[in-house]
Amino acid sequence: MKNTRFANAPKGSSLPMGEGRGGAVARGLRNNNPLNIRRDGQAWQGLRDEQKDKAFCQFKSMAYGFRAAFITIHTYMAKHGLCSIRQIVSRWAPLKDHNNTDAYIAVVCELTHLGMNDMLWWSNEPQMLALVQAMAYVENGVLIGTNGSMNEGYAMAAESIRLRQKLERQKAG
Numbered sequence: 001m002k003n004t005r006f007a008n009a010p011k012g013s014s015l016p017m018g019e020g021r022g023g024a025v026a027r028g029l030r031n032n033n034p035l036n037i038r039r040d041g042q043a044w045q046g047l048r049d050e051q052k053d054k055a056f057c058q059f060k061s062m063a064y065g066f067r068a069a070f071i072t073i074h075t076y077m078a079k080h081g082l083c084s085i086r087q088i089v090s091r092w093a094p095l096k097d098h099n100n101t102d103a104y105i106a107v108v109c110e111l112t113h114l115g116m117n118d119m120l121w122w123s124n125e126p127q128m129l130a131l132v133q134a135m136a137y138v139e140n141g142v143l144i145g146t147n148g149s150m151n152e153g154y155a156m157a158a159e160s161i162r163l164r165q166k167l168e169r170q171k172a173g
Contacts, residue, residue: 027053029142032058033058034062034136034150035136037057038055039055039056045156046059046065062153063149063153064156066149067157070157074161078122085112085117089135092104092135107137107138111130111133112130112134114127125154129150132150133150136150
């Protein structure tokens with residue numbers, strides 16, 4: 001399998017693309033769900049009509065999977081006030097769910113070149129793209145989102161959020 005350097009990885013580091021750990025296609029890739037969002041009844045835009053995976057959402061395209069990831073991150077930031085890698089990852093992959101949260105945070109920090117407590121901004125698109133790409137790497141063991149699907153997902157999420165905020169302002173006014 002071809003290796004490529006992660007856009008923000010330390011010089012000389014090389015990350016696998018395409019296949020997950022051990023050569024198998026990662027579940028997140030099979031499901032077009034880069035952050036492995038669990039099924040919880042949420043009617044995400046772009047879900048496949050038939051959901052064969054009992055635990056995780058399956059999307060029609062990777063762009064829709066990224067869209068759901070970005071909307072979730074935005075909710076963490078806007079509704080719950082979680083604005084650092086440490087805060088976001090601690091909620092996303094908590095220790096109580098048998099995750100190695102500290103290792104997850106360390107990898108995301110290394111790949112994004114951000115500190116665990118640095119303030120993140122939803123409006124900083126390059127920062128959000130780096131965050132989600134790094135989280136997708138941890139979730140799947142491979143570099144994904146390099147073919148434009150991640151950018152498309154961010155754009156779709158930003159538009160959905162903008163429209164939702166506009167409707168909320170109209171209701172309030």
